[in-house]
Amino acid sequence: MRLPSLGPAINCLSLPKTEFLSKEADCVDAKGLGKFFDSAWNAYRDLLVFDLMHHRDLFGILVGQVQRRFQHPVSFLDLACGDSDPARMVLGKVPVREYVGVDLAAGPLELARANLQPFGIPAEFFAQDFLEFLGETKREFDLILISYSIHHLGTFKKKEVFRLAKEKLSPQGIFVIIDGMRLAGQGRDAWLVQCFQYMEKRSEGKIPATFQVVKKHMGEADFPEEGVGYEAMGREAGFKESRLIHHDPASTFGVYLAGNGRDL
Template structure:
């Protein structure tokens, strides 16, 4: 059997191909993130990047902003090793923590101004999503922002319907092999629990956020970005 390191390296390489080809709209999403940070984040804001991965897009979104501290959380140390290089250009202190993002937030001390999570919150079941969002809300400073980018079902669509829409993308993902696409799809079927836009927003309201709204839908209509304000 292949080692865990080999399996991780293969999966990371596939994901990096997807990012480079912009199949999941990383470019548009992080352009949106950058606009929000420049226009709405408080001066000297503390930025928590949950499930940050290798963080190149977050680094670009934060460049030239008023961020005073960056904290990246990811369960993969190899990803954090790459992230350290990607974040080196930031002028603020950078802290990288190798741990599960739920556990990290559960024991977090001190206020946060902006919390960002992309393509990871949907791994939690519905009741756990709300509990997590409630904890984030309790940590945010007044006017603080919680921004998420997550798979979103169409209204009336079930989980299998979303999966079928993802499957239909195969002809458009020419930069990866059939084996790589199958592995990506298998991960989605095993670990992804998307919600409708209405549910994502209702979850934010139930978690106590003052405002909850949708900022954008990605071009393939499989995911959206939401903003929740403390």
């Protein structure tokens, strides 16, 4: 039996064709990507319902890190936040004094407002490219999270995210990436095949239409680094702490953490 999707119903079989690759050939066109997630958010929600990308385990690791490092309510910047549903796993377990969500897809941001309302914390949402937001904001944050999205950028722009995140962190703040990451020595094509096989097996064939949408999107728009590559980027950006704290070799999803303070 198929589990119910959350949010407005969308016919995944009739989605419009979307071109993602920019002329730079180093990254994905941000506006095209935002339109895709606006139109296909229901397909993405299926991934969360079936936990195909290990949101529960990986966000659990994030919660543990925040609990260990902070003795005060944190300011939380959630880049590419979508509908902020995964963030609720953090907000329900650690004290947060303010939440800022940034995403190009305006539709999911409206869902995010409703999702966070029960927590009663100050929350702001910006329908904007997260790299532009990082470059423009003058605020500091204790926790900067980017989950399942930095893989849409080319290597140069990924490094720019690291540089800007370091500038916008509080003195003891942490920058966290939750995402698919290539294994050491693994090429992009091999990574895609491994992800497709893993997700198809884990979903047990219950969401074939969603799987085709996701497979097409990943083939066009996902360009992850090796997990150890993020460690190198963090060191290059000047973080005192830069480490891959979890990387599942079966699913390839992992958690990377960088910080300006001491290594815990």
